[in-house]
Amino acid sequence: MSLKKPTKIWWNGGVSNWQDAVVHVTAETAMRGVNVFEGVMAYKFEGRREHAVVALDEHLERLSGSAALLHLPMPYTKESLRQGVLDLIRAEPSDLDLYIRPTVFLDSGAYTEDPSRMRMGAYITSYTRERAPLRSVRLVSTPWTRLDSSAFPTQAKSGAVYSAFRLARMAALRAGGDEPLLLNARGTVAETAGAAVMAVFSDRVVSPPPEDGALDSITRRIVGDILKRDFGIRLVQHSLRPEELHEAEEVLLCGTLDEIVEVASLDGAELGNTGESLTRRLFERYRAVCTDSAHSPVQTRVAW
Structure with a gap:
């Protein structure tokens, strides 16, 4: 996928030129990654000067929750x-x-909970993205595990956590894969470096719960509603052992930027996902929910 750098940015209260949004190299967000952020997709309606922003209020609610977790x-x-x-x-x-x-970030005041002694900032970036067909990835186990909640709040979507994800992703690439499978300290599946993991069985779809280190995925909530409404399949959250992914009929990933991604293999072993797979049908239905100009409860429409 390709993201093109824009010329505008929302910076501390209003739209500014991209180059005007700067912080000092000693700011806490630069030195320690003290920030929280969200990723939100806005889909262009064909033939219209209008975008549909998906689950905007839910993302901003989660952003606020992440900030609260990091005080x-x-x-x-x-x-x-x-x-x-x-x-x-x-x-x-x-x-x-x-x-x-x-993104909400800490500029100064690292070791205090007194708001009057903390200088905060916020910015919003917007990158263009070419619309792509369903992707297929090779999932690879790595030595890196998902940070446990006793070390860092797993439900806080923070740049600091993504430093660890970077190492896992690099390890997966070196091993000939596309995405890393992150386990938790107990050895069960948490997530990938940017998406929720979902395993398809005959009567249900299973995904790890937040207590296993999986971010409470907003995309997964939307996918769960689609599974129930359009396919009559229930999404359940409970722990998944890595070997259960090999036993599943299909394995897929879901996330804001990834949308729906099929997993072709895990550690070199091919998985399901045939031409008529649920993953492919789910991708088509999810994309329709995001891009259809008919009213959708997950869309905030923006005319320009």
Whole structure:
């Protein structure tokens, strides 16, 4: 996938030029990765000057929750950030889909919980993205495990965590794979470096719960609703051993940027996912929910 750098950014309260958004090299977000962020997709309606932002309010709610877990005061209200997303789309419209990242960061005041002694900031970026067909990836186990909640709040979506994900992804690439499978300290499946893991069995789809180190995926919630409504299949959350992925009929990943991704192999062993797989049908239905101009409860529509 290709993300193109924009010329505009929402920076501390309003739309600015990209190059004007700067922090000092000693800012806490630069030195220690003290920030929380969200990834949000906005899909372009064909033939119309309009985007559909998917699950925007849910993402901003999770952003606020991540900040609370790291004891970071929100510098702007959720409504202000919501309006910032809409303003940014209108300031730099595109005929492509957009990947949007609202971020709240700590500039100074690392070791205090006193908001008056903490300088906070926020920005929103928007990258264009070419719409792509269903992807297939090779999943690889690595020595790196998902940080346990006793070491770092697993439900906080923070840049600091993604430093660890970077190492896992590099290990997967060196091993000839595309994505790493992250286990938790107990040896059960947590997630990948950016998506939830889902295993398809005859009567259900199983995905690891948050207590196993999996981020409480908003995309997974949408997929769960689609599975129930359109396919009559229930999504259940319980622990998955790595060997159960080999026993599943299909394995797939889901996330905001990944959408739906089929897993072709795990550690070199081929998995299911035939031409008529549930994964392929689910991808088509999920994409339709995101891109159909008919009213959808997960869309915030932005005309420009």
